Amino acid sequence: MSKLLAILGWGAVAVVGALAVGAIAVHRGEPINALWLVVAATCCYALGYRFYSKFIAVKILALDGLRATPAERLENGRDFLVTNKWVVFGHHFAAIAGPGPLVGPVLAAQFGYLPGTMWVLAGAVFAGCVQDFVILLFSVRRDGKSLTEMAKDEIGRVGGFVAYVAVIAILIILLGVAALIVVNALKASPWGTFTIAMTMPIAVLMGVYLRRIRPGKVLEVSALGFVLVLAAIWGGQYVSQSPGLARVFTFSAPTLAILIMVYGFAASALPVWLLLAPRDYLSTFVKLGTIALLAVGIVALHPTLHMPALTRFVDGTGPVFAGKIFPFAFITIACGAISGFHALISSGTTPKLVARETQTRMVGYGAMMCESAVAVMAIIAACVMQPGIYFAINSPAGVVGQAPAAAAATISSWGFPVTAADMQALAHAVGEQTLYNRTGGAPAFAVGMAHIFSHSLGGETLMALWYHFAIMFEALFILTILDAGTRVARFMVQDALGHVYKPLGRTSWYPSILGTSALIVGAWGYFLWQGVKDPLGGINSLWPLFGISNQLLATVALCVATTIIIKMHRAKYAAVTLVPLAWLVAVTFTASWQKMFDPNPRVGFLAQAQVLAAGPATGATARLIFNNRLDAAVTGVLVVMVTLVLVESGRQWWGILSGTREAPVKEAPFVRTRLVEERG
């Protein structure tokens, strides 16, 4: 009887899911309700988790609940610790959820709501969740080894080296792009700048409180910090209305870029407890709360999506970023569908906390599903706006023109009507001087989020507060990634330099700290500066570069996973990682090729350099030509690295399958768990 009910129940989920996906896919011409996306996503995730992840768990990975995990065998009360599965799930989700699933889908919404939604759903269920799940399990079976170590062990030294270089490359490009998003969100915005500036003394106050007044009471001080941040948002409106104060907090993009670089250097070199740790806590607190609030807001309001299913820009002429729907939609949306960076977390802290192998399915596959749901919310937030407004915010001045009337006329001529008066009214409603050319995705997301929040909580009068709350929310955790990322990259460089000269590897030696911090900040600062000075909007070139580098890491992770699956004598099921791998290779190679060699100067770096060289020389021409050639070179290096990993992995697979190579599984020996008897 219960089996019959299960069949009927899951059959109903499948039918409802198919209807919702069908409605999203075939609907044309009129706006649709966001609830269709919510229903489609819920059904796809439910089916993917119940059937596909179970198939992988049973048929390929053969999860063994009796096998002791490193958390049990190596328990030391520090890194290795048997932890409740829901606690591990929350911990893992908090680590993988960053600004990527918010910004990428907003940018990709220029193609319409359909491509992004389909990629987020299919990509997560068949690729991203699978990657996170299998890498987590393989790390658990190898004493919690990192992706770099597993790549070295399973593919060979080339795999390990490429993984290492890829991580550094991604970090640097990611940090440059993240900083650029903050600059674009805060330029000429005294309210936003004041609020973000206030988070720094608030973080220092939290650090001192934690250290001196109430040691260890992190939740308490995070709640206190959150209240102070809300007060700063409230106070920001008075700053923006006061001519004197507004002048103090109004910065141009280059000035903000310099300030952010100084901040990144300080956060990397200062003691962790003073700035970095409290900001991290504050950011996590705000992040988890806001994501939950946004989910409730979307379900409660179930707004109408005004963006069409597909826009004319699928042909590659989009103003937000140039390039056709394939491959650029799949490069632009990384974290919401598949992100190589997640493989680092699945092989970092999480495998050292998992109590039972069987829990890796819920933690690895399940947490990525939640991340994907965040991306769906971002698509909704971007698409609730009138398309004309969306394009006015996200299009760089170099594409639509500097003057409001000219920009509105250009965008209207594309079939997305908008007027200068509409934009002025919106800017006024959110407490900004202008919303034109606010590229990067964050301001557009903030407008969408403010729209949803103000319609469900507080009405139009609170639109400005919600907008600045959203800007604070994004900037806060982007800056957290900036300072934590700079520090992580600094440690990685110090580890490598320690092999050359031992003191350079000491993380407490100040000459090394200052030198390596400057090196890392200089590297991402270069990309930031390049983005700020690019008249076509730096995000146009830098975000695809970030997407390519992130997918490269996913390629490494899927190569490692496929190699291990073949070594486990499960070659007949290798398609579960091989198909996403093939897709990623196709996407990454096509995108890289087009970014380097496409004759359209808006797409190809070298074509752009050629156009600049042929045009009238200005003071910036030489620098822009160099930047484009550098971006092409970076892309080329990334492609060579993918090729190396693929060739090396292919040799392994061929050797194992043809019987010419031994395939020892490098797992930790089986030890029977005691948790079954002791803890039930």
Place this chain on the structure above:
Amino acid sequence: MKRIVFSWRTFVATLREIFDEAAYARFLERGGMVSSSAAYAAFRREFDEVKVRRPKCC
């Protein structure tokens, strides 16, 4: 009712883990210490070496 209490406890435990309060409690237990400014400073010294090396996703 039992289920609600259990869910609430798990939720709080998750927050305590995410916000490192649980790690601090384990540190105190491991060293047989009581919470103080010096103990928290020692915890941060030990913990930060590990924590700041953790990647955070984009």
